[in-house]
Amino acid sequence: MASNTSRSSHLVKVITENSTKIEAYRQEQGLPPLSLGADAPLDVKYPPDVEECRRALIDASLELGDLATGPVELRLVPGWAVMTMFGVTQFICDFNIAHQVPLTGDVSYDDLSMAVNVTAPVLRQVLRAGMPYHMFYEPRPGHVAHTATTKVIAREPLIKDWTGLSTDVLYPASTGLTEALRKEPAANDPAKTGFMYAKGDGETGMFMYLEKHPEQARRFAGVMGAFHKDDGYAPRHLIDSWPNDLQAGKLVDLGGSTGAVAFALAEEFPGLEIVVQDLHGALEAAQVREGKNVSFMPHDFFNEQPIKDADGFMFRWVLHNWPDVYVQRILRALIPSLKPNTKIIIFDEIMPPAGSMSLSVERCQRNIDFGMLTLFNSKIRDVEEWKEVITESDQRFKVAGVRYPENSRLSLIEIVWQP
Numbered sequence: 001m002a003s004n005t006s007r008s009s010h011l012v013k014v015i016t017e018n019s020t021k022i023e024a025y026r027q028e029q030g031l032p033p034l035s036l037g038a039d040a041p042l043d044v045k046y047p048p049d050v051e052e053c054r055r056a057l058i059d060a061s062l063e064l065g066d067l068a069t070g071p072v073e074l075r076l077v078p079g080w081a082v083m084t085m086f087g088v089t090q091f092i093c094d095f096n097i098a099h100q101v102p103l104t105g106d107v108s109y110d111d112l113s114m115a116v117n118v119t120a121p122v123l124r125q126v127l128r129a130g131m132p133y134h135m136f137y138e139p140r141p142g143h144v145a146h147t148a149t150t151k152v153i154a155r156e157p158l159i160k161d162w163t164g165l166s167t168d169v170l171y172p173a174s175t176g177l178t179e180a181l182r183k184e185p186a187a188n189d190p191a192k193t194g195f196m197y198a199k200g201d202g203e204t205g206m207f208m209y210l211e212k213h214p215e216q217a218r219r220f221a222g223v224m225g226a227f228h229k230d231d232g233y234a235p236r237h238l239i240d241s242w243p244n245d246l247q248a249g250k251l252v253d254l255g256g257s258t259g260a261v262a263f264a265l266a267e268e269f270p271g272l273e274i275v276v277q278d279l280h281g282a283l284e285a286a287q288v289r290e291g292k293n294v295s296f297m298p299h300d301f302f303n304e305q306p307i308k309d310a311d312g313f314m315f316r317w318v319l320h321n322w323p324d325v326y327v328q329r330i331l332r333a334l335i336p337s338l339k340p341n342t343k344i345i346i347f348d349e350i351m352p353p354a355g356s357m358s359l360s361v362e363r364c365q366r367n368i369d370f371g372m373l374t375l376f377n378s379k380i381r382d383v384e385e386w387k388e389v390i391t392e393s394d395q396r397f398k399v400a401g402v403r404y405p406e407n408s409r410l411s412l413i414e415i416v417w418q419p
């Protein structure tokens with residue numbers, strides 16, 4: 001293995017080359033240099049070749065920062081940083097600070113203090129804690145103004161939902177993990193997760209908890225819906241890899257939530273008649289609207305499937321939420337409705353082989369995988385784990401193919417029922 005000195009020189013080179021390419025592209029496009037200042041454009045989308053440079057720059061600078069930080073500080077400091085960012089962001093959202101600070105110009109701590117009813121010294125203390133993390137700045141003594149990252153909070157209501165979900169769900173779930181694993185070392189019961197120990201009240205799992213907490217269910221559905229705006233989760237990847245022989249007929253979309261994906265499929269394939277099934281509360285929270293060729297039906301997918309004449313069943317981004325035994329129960333509940341060659345489409349996360357991802361992608365994948373454990377006692381399966389859980393449900397489920405659409409975070413597993 002290369003010594004740290006040569007590794008750090010290599011990373012510096014990667015950083016220089018890639019930041020030069022990104023800045024050149026921005027200049028060509030009439031965009032300002034990279035910045036998080038108040039006037040920075042909020043969401044610049046790059047073409048694929050420049051996006052690749054951006055990824056390489058992020059990866060190299062993360063690694064270089066970690067190398068320079070060193071082992072002891074690395075274990076002590078970032079956790080604290082995350083908690084500070086987390087607490088400050090929650091405060092900003094809960095006290096509506098981003099809306100009280102003008103989008104241009106600044107406001108005095110005294111005026112802001114009166115508007116949000118927190119004394120000025122404490123307000124300043126909290127906001128200053130966020131400043132090293134690019135949240136607000138002081139353009140002149142005693143005054144505070146937006147940076148680009150706090151403007152995003154003011155402009156994008158979803159950030160508030162995402163922050164609330166982190167505070168009320170993700171964070172308590174991770175703090176409950178130790179207790180959960182002490183009591184349930186096999187981690188295979190959705191009722192006994194980190195989340196359920198931290199927040200639950202005897203429900204059978206997170207989704208039943210959400211059934212009892214409609215406001216949290218609304219927020220959950222909103223955040224899930226927002227993922228579709230991320231190009232990696234865009235419905236077009238499902239459409240592009242959709243099997244030719246399932247473009248007409250009746251399709252059941254299990255755990256289909258707001259129907260966003262069903263509407264996109266129905267738009268592309270007018271011959272499809274789609275029934276979106278989800279839990280009663282989830283359908284209510286999603287404020288569904290009936291649309292052309294798309295209808296909604298409350299159904300718990302652990303119960304026997306009531307639709308007996310479907311040509312296909314789909315689980316889009318659903319089964320990664322469940323431990324193996326539960327995935328098997330969900331698949332088996334379809335069996336009474338299956339005819340020879342009925343298709344079951346799973347469109348979901350497939351964990352790439354360990355060590356094949358860049359640092360930032362690996363962190364992101366592992367964040368999701370860890371969240372699956374703390375929230376659901378489930379995991380992001382690799383392709384072999386998927387095949388195993390499917391065929392162990394019943395040998396008559398045959399995996400006919402796996403497709404990995406380019407730039408998609410989700411992949412398609414096609415199953416055919418062959419009795």
Ligand SMILES: C[S@@+](CC[C@H](N)C(=O)[O-])C[C@H]1O[C@@H](n2cnc3c(N)ncnc32)[C@H](O)[C@@H]1O
Pocket residue numbers: 207224225254255256257258261277278279282299300301302315316317318321
């Ligand atoms: C991660 S979301 C995916 C939603 C949607 N398929 C998509 O691709 O955006 C998982 C969905 O499964 C639903 N779900 C959870 N438990 C269920 C159950 N027992 N029966 C039916 N749906 C359920 C949830 O309400 C939620 O809408």
